[in-house]
Amino acid sequence: MKLATKIIHAGAEPDPSTGAIMTPIYQTSTYVQEAPGVNKGYEYARSQNPTRKALEEAYAILENAKYGLAFSSGVAATDSVIKLLNPGDEVIAASDMYGGSYRLFTKVWERYNIKFIYVDTTNPANVQAAITANTKLIWVETPTNPLMNITDIEAIAAIAKKAGALLCVDNTFASPYLQNPMDSGADLVMHSATKYLGGHSDVIQGCLMMNDAALREKLYFIQKSCGAVPGPMDCFLVLRGIKTLHVRMKQHCENGAIIAHHLSRHPAVAKVYWPGFEDNTGYAIAKKQMRDFGGMISFELKDDSISAANKVLSSTKIFALAESLGGVESLINHPASMTHASIPREERIKNGLSDGLIRLSVGIEDAGDLVADLNQAIG
Numbered sequence: 001m002k003l004a005t006k007i008i009h010a011g012a013e014p015d016p017s018t019g020a021i022m023t024p025i026y027q028t029s030t031y032v033q034e035a036p037g038v039n040k041g042y043e044y045a046r047s048q049n050p051t052r053k054a055l056e057e058a059y060a061i062l063e064n065a066k067y068g069l070a071f072s073s074g075v076a077a078t079d080s081v082i083k084l085l086n087p088g089d090e091v092i093a094a095s096d097m098y099g100g101s102y103r104l105f106t107k108v109w110e111r112y113n114i115k116f117i118y119v120d121t122t123n124p125a126n127v128q129a130a131i132t133a134n135t136k137l138i139w140v141e142t143p144t145n146p147l148m149n150i151t152d153i154e155a156i157a158a159i160a161k162k163a164g165a166l167l168c169v170d171n172t173f174a175s176p177y178l179q180n181p182m183d184s185g186a187d188l189v190m191h192s193a194t195k196y197l198g199g200h201s202d203v204i205q206g207c208l209m210m211n212d213a214a215l216r217e218k219l220y221f222i223q224k225s226c227g228a229v230p231g232p233m234d235c236f237l238v239l240r241g242i243k244t245l246h247v248r249m250k251q252h253c254e255n256g257a258i259i260a261h262h263l264s265r266h267p268a269v270a271k272v273y274w275p276g277f278e279d280n281t282g283y284a285i286a287k288k289q290m291r292d293f294g295g296m297i298s299f300e301l302k303d304d305s306i307s308a309a310n311k312v313l314s315s316t317k318i319f320a321l322a323e324s325l326g327g328v329e330s331l332i333n334h335p336a337s338m339t340h341a342s343i344p345r346e347e348r349i350k351n352g353l354s355d356g357l358i359r360l361s362v363g364i365e366d367a368g369d370l371v372a373d374l375n376q377a378i379g
């Protein structure tokens, strides 16, 4: 089955009680049992909910995985993966990644004696060099947020396998439309469904996909024991959002390419970060593992002062100044003061994330209007 058909039908079975084509929002906390211990597979809604079940099946199908699990947010999904580990275990994580993951690792999990080693995963040799007998997990994001660095998932999967460690890929930026890490050997895929999967900036949710039944059982145990489950209304919103993932993504990619090329020719722009430029170091790998290049773009002005960036950030009329990404509307963001403010400045600069860097989540409005908006804001 081709992607568009899979996306439309993923997890969608007519409701058994009425034939409703859309899975109803099962807004219930519990289920009446026929006799003690005799039930229809549903006992209590933290453990099972039909709306969530439909979505979890859709999640699995989208990533070519056997199983999907939904969580109350992307960071709750990430948190659940770390809960697979024991004190003393080591995680190799990308040095350039989502600020909230970094905060969760350093501020919460390091206190429980889980050790995180940050390396530039774009060079697999760095990952190999960081492997020890205690390495239990490799955490990769590609393309990275916000510098759009590309990591070779296949190469890292081979290293993880040899080391007996799990590889989890945060696939939020690419979405399943552009990239399926399981096909390249990842053990786990994580998404902030808040972004492209939901697609309409109206819900917070996360998910994990996996093939291994034992791993699914462990994560399901964590999901129900720790309780970071999404409500049925939120599951419905993501199920609804997923139905148009392919048409939205096609337009995000088309608009993204137009804007990336426009910015790269703009006299006031010093550098544009977008995976689709042929002279990018990661281009060959992006070509190999992605179907297209997406609508996430970062850029730096020739004037790299915070005030020059601030002028652009406060002058756009269509691009809204906001955190988050992946919705139908275009957003503009200042990583240093917004999404990545939790990373110490020294660390940020070391990782190439300058004070003047501006990030765009290109929406699906008219591309000409978006170009004109950036032109008037950059001046």
Ligand SMILES: *Cc1c(COP(=O)(O)O)cnc(C)c1O
Pocket: 073, 074, 075, 076, 098, 100, 101, 141, 145, 170, 172, 173, 191, 192, 193, 194, 195, 204, 205, 206
């Ligand atoms: C937003 C985001 C997260 C966290 O997801 P939430 O749904 O906000 O908890 C994780 N990784 C990436 C790449 C993100 O963009």
